[in-house]
Amino acid sequence: MDIRWDILAEYAPFFAKGTLLTIGLSIASIIIGCVLGLFIGIGKMSKNKWIALPFNCYITFFRGTPLLVQILLVHFGLVPLVLGQTNGITAAITALSLNSAAYVAEIFRAGIQSIDKGQMEAARSLGMNHRQAMRFVILPQAFKRMIPPLGNEFIVLIKDSSLAAIIAVKELIYWGQALQGQYYRVWEPYITAALIYLVLTFSLSLVLSRLERRLATE
Amino acid sequence: MIEVKNLKKTFGKNEVLKKINVTIKPQEVVVVIGPSGSGKSTFLRCINLLESITDGQVFIEGVDVTDKKTDINKIRTEVGMVFQQFNLFPHKTVIQNIMLAPMKVRNIPEEKARAKGMELLAKVGLADKAEAYPDSLSGGQKQRVAIARALAMEPKIMLFDEPTSALDPEMVGEVLEVMKQLAKEGMTMVVVTHEMGFAREVGDRVLLMDGGIIVEENVPQELFEHPQEERTIAFLSKVL
Numbered sequence: 001m002d003i004r005w006d007i008l009a010e011y012a013p014f015f016a017k018g019t020l021l022t023i024g025l026s027i028a029s030i031i032i033g034c035v036l037g038l039f040i041g042i043g044k045m046s047k048n049k050w051i052a053l054p055f056n057c058y059i060t061f062f063r064g065t066p067l068l069v070q071i072l073l074v075h076f077g078l079v080p081l082v083l084g085q086t087n088g089i090t091a092a093i094t095a096l097s098l099n100s101a102a103y104v105a106e107i108f109r110a111g112i113q114s115i116d117k118g119q120m121e122a123a124r125s126l127g128m129n130h131r132q133a134m135r136f137v138i139l140p141q142a143f144k145r146m147i148p149p150l151g152n153e154f155i156v157l158i159k160d161s162s163l164a165a166i167i168a169v170k171e172l173i174y175w176g177q178a179l180q181g182q183y184y185r186v187w188e189p190y191i192t193a194a195l196i197y198l199v200l201t202f203s204l205s206l207v208l209s210r211l212e213r214r215l216a217t218e
Numbered sequence: 219m220i221e222v223k224n225l226k227k228t229f230g231k232n233e234v235l236k237k238i239n240v241t242i243k244p245q246e247v248v249v250v251i252g253p254s255g256s257g258k259s260t261f262l263r264c265i266n267l268l269e270s271i272t273d274g275q276v277f278i279e280g281v282d283v284t285d286k287k288t289d290i291n292k293i294r295t296e297v298g299m300v301f302q303q304f305n306l307f308p309h310k311t312v313i314q315n316i317m318l319a320p321m322k323v324r325n326i327p328e329e330k331a332r333a334k335g336m337e338l339l340a341k342v343g344l345a346d347k348a349e350a351y352p353d354s355l356s357g358g359q360k361q362r363v364a365i366a367r368a369l370a371m372e373p374k375i376m377l378f379d380e381p382t383s384a385l386d387p388e389m390v391g392e393v394l395e396v397m398k399q400l401a402k403e404g405m406t407m408v409v410v411t412h413e414m415g416f417a418r419e420v421g422d423r424v425l426l427m428d429g430g431i432i433v434e435e436n437v438p439q440e441l442f443e444h445p446q447e448e449r450t451i452a453f454l455s456k457v458l
Contacts, residue, residue: 124294215309
């Protein structure tokens with residue numbers, strides 16, 4: 001297997017641009033997904049069955065259907081319906097956010113429910129109202145437990161953002177496919193893309209494990 | 219100080235408390251004993267409404283806690299509680315555990331809350347552990363911190379829910395010592411415990427609960443030495 005370094009050099013600027021867009025898509029979707037997921041997670045925890053129902057349906061739908069299908073639905077259906085025309089980046093961010101929100105919601109719920117109920121009782125017995133108990137006692141502890149599963153979810157999201165290539169969003173894989181199309185080369189574009197994804201996900205897990213260590217209390 | 223009237227509590231079909239009537243006077247130390255499953259803890263938890271009350275009323279300093287208009291958070295600031303499992307906040311240091319509620323609920327400035335916290339830690343003999351995290355403490359130390367944390371709100375009443383039951387035997391004494399001290403200072407206390415020695419020595423009155431009712435109540439000396447009821451005799455023969 002010979003490697004055509006000249007092609008890689010030629011495509012380097014495109015890979016750079018693609019990487020930036022991949023990072024952008026991921027960060028935007030992580031942020032929106034988290035905010036949305038928080039909201040959906042709280043909704044799902046409602047004691048009122050009728051309030052929890054739509055949130056349950058949301059999670060079931062977005063966890064139970066392929067992300068690729070969701071991207072296509074958003075790109076060709078939802079975005080044109082709202083904006084009047086297609087927009088790849090908007091569609092990619094929307095689909096990735098909606099999808100990860102379903103997972104984040106479950107991580108959030110599991111995190112909160114994993115905290116011993118004695119913690120809430122102790123906080124309430126000291127006169128804190130429910131909101132204060134959540135804010136000062138439950139959530140800080142839940143957050144700590146949520147870091148590893150959230151890290152997983154973010155890593156999955158970074159990798160899944162490659163599916164946006166299918167709707168011609170010019171991220172990393174898009175440029176890989178362009179290279180393949182132009183030169184009929186396979187190893188150069190995809191090994192490069194794989195390595196770049198690896199660097200992105202590995203850096204993220206480093207950041208998260210550092211955060212986890214900083215929050216340790218022993 | 220505390221008046222419990224016809225208190226009933228059911229979990230589903232299970233009737234845990236059946237018509238409890240108790241009056242607890244200021245500065246009184248009431249010890250609640252009885253076999254497990256007799257409703258002792260539930261009774262205690264109904265006083266500060268950690269359990270919802272099925273029927274009946276609980277008055278704390280004349281305020282009906284079952285009244286929907288009552289601000290239960292305000293009542294709870296007056297009623298400290300110590301749990302069997304300590305329930306310290308593991309993400310906060312010992313001193314932060316103690317300062318949290320005074321600062322957030324009573325809006326006491328940080329320096330003042332810290333000074334008060336250190337004073338209480340000194341009182342329970344743990345001033346040197348202020349910056350430690352709960353995970354690094356022994357059970358007895360944790361429970362003493364929990365007592366200091368409850369005292370930081372300057373409650374008028376303290377509820378103890380089997381405070382020594384989760385402790386290794388050699389640590390029971392240090393916790394009971396703090397509680398004795400508290401009783402001596404005139405704190406109104408309701409203590410659910412299996413420590414008969416403590417009940418006898420510190421209690422002003424002992425309630426024996428079984429099957430969701432108060433079977434017998436008396437001053438410790440009388441209750442332990444001249445029990446009147448069958449069930450009291452049966453229970454005491456097992457524990458003494």
